[in-house]
Amino acid sequence: EAQVTQNPRYLITVTGKKLTVTCSQNMNHEYMSWYRQDPGLGLRQIYYSMNVEVTDKGDVPEGYKVSRKEKRNFPLILESPSPNQTSLYFCASSTGTGWLYGYTFGSGTRLTVV
Amino acid sequence: EDQVTQSPEALRLQEGESSSLNCSYTVSGLRGLFWYRQDPGKGPEFLFTLYSAGEEKEKERLKATLTKKESFLHITAPKPEDSATYLCAVHGSMNRDDKIIFGKGTRLHILP
Numbered sequence: 001e002a003q004v005t006q007n008p009r010y011l012i013t014v015t016g017k018k019l020t021v022t023c024s025q026n027m028n029h030e031y032m033s034w035y036r037q038d039p040g041l042g043l044r045q046i047y048y049s050m051n052v053e054v055t056d057k058g059d060v061p062e063g064y065k066v067s068r069k070e071k072r073n074f075p076l077i078l079e080s081p082s083p084n085q086t087s088l089y090f091c092a093s094s095t096g097t098g099w100l101y102g103y104t105f106g107s108g109t110r111l112t113v114v
Numbered sequence: 115e116d117q118v119t120q121s122p123e124a125l126r127l128q129e130g131e132s133s134s135l136n137c138s139y140t141v142s143g144l145r146g147l148f149w150y151r152q153d154p155g156k157g158p159e160f161l162f163t164l165y166s167a168g169e170e171k172e173k174e175r176l177k178a179t180l181t182k183k184e185s186f187l188h189i190t191a192p193k194p195e196d197s198a199t200y201l202c203a204v205h206g207s208m209n210r211d212d213k214i215i216f217g218k219g220t221r222l223h224i225l226p
Contacts, residue, residue, distance in 0.1 A: 043216040105157025
């Protein structure tokens, strides 16, 4: 089944403790992206990657890092999480130019930072 | 600045009661308008892309239409399983190729 897999689904952590949210897709998609979704603010892009070793900032990149060493994987790293990073996170992927064909989203990771 | 505004924020309908969701947009050079469905606890699921005014697309009980300023998602004789949040998004010619701007969504609840 074609899908984007995120792990973990739920995570509670403490301020300052480094964490990684993994994202993997099995569709051989070039493009991958991370979004966060907050009530009243909608979906906002954090980082994106056009292909292996090519990453760039989205609209809200502060406090996050990413890497794209393999085509299928695009982990999101929070090196020193803070409570304002409590949110619902989605990884998305698409073939080529994503806007044309629509994105495939993962099921989300609900992160709570206390 | 590109903007997407969806209305209403929430809508409750009886099963079988048809209605429409609105997506108003401001974008420089619309290249595509998208509708996604999002179920609670899940990621958005792609429904449609509309490219130009006058275009229409259908999928089961859903029909999306597009004008130069807004898009409508018409729901005909909805069923409880159509309950979800519906997201609208746009891509403009002034944006990078991958970037789309999402609206905040309309929460639709269909009562049996």
